[in-house]
Amino acid sequence: MVNEYQHISDKELIEHFYAEKDNKWLGVLFHRYTLLLLGVCMKYLKDEDEAKDAVQQVFIKALTEIPKYRIDFFKSWIYMVAKNHCLMQLRNSKNNPVALEDNLEYTVADNDLQLKKEQEISYEQLETGLAKLNPAQQHCIKLFYLEKKSYADIVANTNYTMLEVKSHIQNGKRNLKMYLLQQKVND
Amino acid sequence: MSDIKAIFTSSDDASKKWSSDELLQYIKHTLPPEKRVLLEQQMLEDPFLNDAIEGMQQYKTEQIMQQAVFTINTNIKDRLDEKKRLQKKRSFKDLPWIALTILVVIGLCVAGFFIIQQYLKYMHKP
Numbered sequence: 001m002v003n004e005y006q007h008i009s010d011k012e013l014i015e016h017f018y019a020e021k022d023n024k025w026l027g028v029l030f031h032r033y034t035l036l037l038l039g040v041c042m043k044y045l046k047d048e049d050e051a052k053d054a055v056q057q058v059f060i061k062a063l064t065e066i067p068k069y070r071i072d073f074f075k076s077w078i079y080m081v082a083k084n085h086c087l088m089q090l091r092n093s094k095n096n097p098v099a100l101e102d103n104l105e106y107t108v109a110d111n112d113l114q115l116k117k118e119q120e121i122s123y124e125q126l127e128t129g130l131a132k133l134n135p136a137q138q139h140c141i142k143l144f145y146l147e148k149k150s151y152a153d154i155v156a157n158t159n160y161t162m163l164e165v166k167s168h169i170q171n172g173k174r175n176l177k178m179y180l181l182q183q184k185v186n187d
Numbered sequence: 188m189s190d191i192k193a194i195f196t197s198s199d200d201a202s203k204k205w206s207s208d209e210l211l212q213y214i215k216h217t218l219p220p221e222k223r224v225l226l227e228q229q230m231l232e233d234p235f236l237n238d239a240i241e242g243m244q245q246y247k248t249e250q251i252m253q254q255a256v257f258t259i260n261t262n263i264k265d266r267l268d269e270k271k272r273l274q275k276k277r278s279f280k281d282l283p284w285i286a287l288t289i290l291v292v293i294g295l296c297v298a299g300f301f302i303i304q305q306y307l308k309y310m311h312k313p
Binding site: 022023024026027030031034035036037038039040041042043044046048051052055056059060063075076079083121123126127130141144145146148149150151152153169170173176177180 | 190191192193194195207210216220221223224227228231234235236238239240241242243245246247251252255256258259260262263264266267270271
């Protein structure tokens with residue numbers, strides 16, 4: 001039943017729901033995100049049964065919340081609802097104290113950066129920025145973006161663990177971004 | 188080797204939507220290498236995708252995960268169907284009241300018509 005709606009975007013599905021008030025559209029939308037949300041809840045709760053229950057509660061919450069507000073970006077909204085639900089559940093559980101300060105808001109990575117337009121970045125700036133990174137970050141970024149190696153390939157070709165590879169790429173990219181933004185400010 | 192600008196420029200496939208099968212293939216290390224890299228690049232930009240895959244990797248077996256997805260989808264479908272059924276029932280329940288209201292309004296109109304007719308006849312009597 002759900003495959004026949006594959007060509008319809010999330011935005012169109014939710015528009016159909018607002019126009020027709022038919023829960024069928026929410027059913028299609030929820031079905032799209034079940035696996036992803038289960039993964040998110042599992043990541044935070046680290047328990048298969050709790051993750052399953054959490055996803056169902058998130059959907060039930062979504063059923064009551066969506067008709068009340070206008071949701072334009074369902075994907076980021078449902079992620080935020082699920083993440084907040086898990087973090088609140090962890091906070092309420094006495095055995096799992098967790099720091100929440102930075103976690104209760106969803107921000108899309110790179111939102112604030114204007115570096116995506118190719119013409120805004122020069123090769124010289126990129127090469128200089130890359131050279132300023134520490135050797136591990138430089139190495140991982142080159143393998144990942146320039147040689148198109150996967151995390152597993154990088155682990156196999158270096159002495160780094162999977163976690164180190166991810167961290168070197170993430171931190172390296174962030175440092176490079178900061179360097180380029182600084183250059184833009186200086187210009 | 189790719190252009191150095193690939194670090195910050197998205198390819199045409201950067202907004203690709205991943206099917207459940209492809210995500211499961213990634214977990215099982217059977218996704219083709221080029222798709223694997225593309226997915227990992229998207230994971231860096233999309234915290235939702237990143238969290239989801241990290242969580243999926245924590246499942247002991249794929250069967251447990253698939254079973255959980257099936258259970259959730261079935262329960263939600265049942266809930267949505269039940270809601271729809273109740274809405275329909277409620278609308279049928281309201282039907283006699285709607286019919287009664289229409290009848291009363293029609294009755295008042297007919298009565299009003301006759302009263303006005305009688306009044307007009309009375310007024311025109313010599």
